[in-house]
Amino acid sequence: AAEVTTVTPGKLTMSTNAAFPPYEMTADDGSFEGIDVEIAQAIADKLDLELQIDDMDFDAALLAAQNGKSDMVMAGVTVTDERQTVMDFSDTYANGIQVVIVPEDSDITSIDDMTGKMIGVQRGTTGDLYCSDTVENGGFGEENVTPYDNGLTAVQALMNGQVDCVVIDNAPAQEFVKANPGLKILDTEYANEEYAIGVAKGNTQLLDAINGALAELKADGTVQSIIDKYITA
């Protein structure tokens, strides 16, 4: 592979929020695991770089890549028009759906029922941005939305009755519902999204290298097999 210039020579630094299973989570021994971690490792191997993972809040992970403090953000990041104005994205590697988690006995049975309810989200995520938007724009108004540091704390707030529902990506939603009896996911989907790797705007050298590695890893089935390992259809 061609030489790429990175923040720390010889390393590929990934900022993430390792509280977003099964994309990134922290194992009992403190190591990081998940779909993004394995794909990032495979990309680093192709580029002859050592993967370094920096764990932080989701909004900080985006900013780190945006400001060139990390080489890339990989955190189940949804490509949006707004984010594309401040950072560049690789080709997409996975799909996400925003879903709604409610207590099993909730009177919320559809997205319309969420009007006037207290909604928990992860700060700075697309779920946050959509729900906090005005009613005219398809949201529920900022006053009805409580942002939490990560998905886990949002789900804990739901368990404690501090919010009536949580809007979050489908894959972590399933993990959180599995781990917390008494919760369920509504059948209705809130939004369909695509995940990609974010880099500082204009860093085409790194972006091209990432896209090249990603294309090979998609073509030889590596990306799909990593996803299948963590997500059973």
Ligand code: GLN
């Ligand atoms: N896909 C969502 C977003 O990009 C949430 C990602 C996350 O919480 N790690 O905003």
